[in-house]
Amino acid sequence: MAQYDNLPVYKAVYDLLLALFRSSHNLQREYRYTIGEKLKEELTELVILIYRANSTREKGPLIHEARERIELAKLGLRLLYDLRQLSMKQYVRYAEMTENISRQLAAWEKYINGKKNSEE
Incomplete structure:
Protein backbone atom coordinates (compact mmCIF):
# COMPACT_ATOMS: atom_id res chain seq x y z
CA MET A 1 0.00 0.00 0.00
CA ALA A 2 1.30 3.42 -0.96
CA GLN A 3 1.66 5.98 1.74
CA TYR A 4 -1.28 8.37 1.68
CA ASP A 5 0.90 11.46 2.09
CA ASN A 6 2.70 10.64 -1.18
CA LEU A 7 -0.54 10.71 -3.17
CA PRO A 8 -0.78 13.76 -5.45
CA VAL A 9 -4.45 14.23 -4.54
CA TYR A 10 -3.60 14.20 -0.83
CA LYS A 11 -0.91 16.82 -1.38
CA ALA A 12 -3.26 18.98 -3.46
CA VAL A 13 -6.00 18.93 -0.81
CA TYR A 14 -3.48 19.61 1.95
CA ASP A 15 -2.07 22.57 -0.01
CA LEU A 16 -5.58 23.99 -0.47
CA LEU A 17 -6.35 23.53 3.22
CA LEU A 18 -3.10 25.21 4.20
CA ALA A 19 -3.75 28.14 1.85
CA LEU A 20 -7.23 28.55 3.27
CA PHE A 21 -5.93 28.56 6.84
CA ARG A 22 -3.36 31.18 5.91
CA SER A 23 -5.87 33.50 4.27
CA SER A 24 -8.93 33.00 6.49
CA HIS A 25 -7.80 35.70 8.92
CA ASN A 26 -8.62 38.22 6.18
CA LEU A 27 -12.28 37.21 6.13
CA GLN A 28 -14.78 39.41 7.92
CA ARG A 29 -15.68 37.96 11.30
CA GLU A 30 -19.20 37.06 10.19
CA TYR A 31 -17.88 34.87 7.38
CA ARG A 32 -14.71 33.65 9.08
CA TYR A 33 -16.66 31.73 11.71
CA THR A 34 -19.37 30.45 9.39
CA ILE A 35 -18.34 29.81 5.80
CA GLY A 36 -14.61 29.85 6.57
CA GLU A 37 -14.90 27.27 9.34
CA LYS A 38 -17.22 25.08 7.28
CA LEU A 39 -14.73 25.13 4.41
CA LYS A 40 -11.88 24.15 6.71
CA GLU A 41 -13.99 21.29 8.11
CA GLU A 42 -14.91 20.06 4.62
CA LEU A 43 -11.30 20.08 3.47
CA THR A 44 -10.12 18.39 6.67
CA GLU A 45 -12.73 15.68 6.14
CA LEU A 46 -11.59 15.40 2.54
CA VAL A 47 -8.01 14.75 3.66
CA ILE A 48 -9.30 12.07 6.03
CA LEU A 49 -11.39 10.46 3.29
CA ILE A 50 -8.36 10.27 1.01
CA TYR A 51 -6.37 8.60 3.79
CA ARG A 52 -9.20 6.15 4.44
CA ALA A 53 -9.72 5.39 0.75
CA GLU A 68 -19.09 15.38 -3.10
CA ARG A 69 -17.01 17.22 -0.50
CA ILE A 70 -14.83 18.94 -3.09
CA GLU A 71 -18.02 20.19 -4.76
CA LEU A 72 -19.16 21.61 -1.43
CA ALA A 73 -15.78 23.30 -1.07
CA LYS A 74 -16.17 24.81 -4.55
CA LEU A 75 -19.55 26.18 -3.51
CA GLY A 76 -18.13 27.70 -0.33
CA LEU A 77 -15.27 29.34 -2.18
CA ARG A 78 -17.65 30.75 -4.79
CA LEU A 79 -19.84 32.11 -2.01
CA LEU A 80 -16.87 33.80 -0.35
CA TYR A 81 -15.89 35.36 -3.67
CA ASP A 82 -19.43 36.59 -4.35
CA LEU A 83 -19.54 38.08 -0.85
CA ARG A 84 -16.30 39.92 -1.71
CA GLN A 85 -14.28 38.05 0.89
CA LEU A 86 -11.81 36.72 -1.66
CA SER A 87 -10.02 38.71 -4.31
CA VAL A 92 -8.87 31.93 -9.36
CA ARG A 93 -6.06 30.23 -7.44
CA TYR A 94 -8.50 28.30 -5.23
CA ALA A 95 -10.72 27.42 -8.20
CA GLU A 96 -7.73 25.98 -10.06
CA MET A 97 -6.74 23.98 -6.98
CA THR A 98 -10.25 22.58 -6.47
CA GLU A 99 -10.57 21.73 -10.16
CA ASN A 100 -7.25 19.87 -10.02
CA ILE A 101 -8.43 17.93 -6.97
CA SER A 102 -11.75 17.17 -8.63
CA ARG A 103 -10.01 15.81 -11.74
CA GLN A 104 -7.71 13.62 -9.66
CA LEU A 105 -10.61 12.20 -7.67
CA ALA A 106 -12.58 11.54 -10.86
CA ALA A 107 -9.60 9.74 -12.39
CA TRP A 108 -9.12 7.70 -9.21
CA GLU A 109 -12.79 6.75 -9.18
CA LYS A 110 -12.65 5.80 -12.88
CA TYR A 111 -9.58 3.66 -12.23
CA ILE A 112 -11.24 1.91 -9.29
CA ASN A 113 -14.45 1.28 -11.25
CA GLY A 114 -12.48 -0.04 -14.22
CA LYS A 115 -10.48 -2.30 -11.98
CA LYS A 116 -13.65 -3.58 -10.30
CA ASN A 117 -15.28 -4.29 -13.69
CA SER A 118 -12.23 -6.22 -14.93
CA GLU A 119 -12.31 -8.43 -11.83
CA GLU A 120 -15.92 -9.44 -12.44
Missing part, protein backbone atom coordinates in the same frame (compact mmCIF):
# COMPACT_ATOMS: atom_id res chain seq x y z
CA ASN A 54 -6.04 4.67 0.33
CA SER A 55 -6.08 2.38 3.37
CA THR A 56 -9.00 0.16 2.44
CA ARG A 57 -9.93 -2.29 -0.27
CA GLU A 58 -13.40 -0.79 -0.81
CA LYS A 59 -12.38 2.63 -2.10
CA GLY A 60 -15.41 3.45 -4.26
CA PRO A 61 -17.81 4.88 -1.65
CA LEU A 62 -15.06 6.90 0.02
CA ILE A 63 -13.89 8.40 -3.26
CA HIS A 64 -17.49 9.20 -4.16
CA GLU A 65 -17.94 11.02 -0.85
CA ALA A 66 -14.66 12.85 -1.42
CA ARG A 67 -15.95 14.06 -4.79
CA MET A 88 -10.27 37.63 -7.93
CA LYS A 89 -6.66 36.41 -7.72
CA GLN A 90 -7.37 34.29 -4.61
CA TYR A 91 -10.56 32.89 -6.09
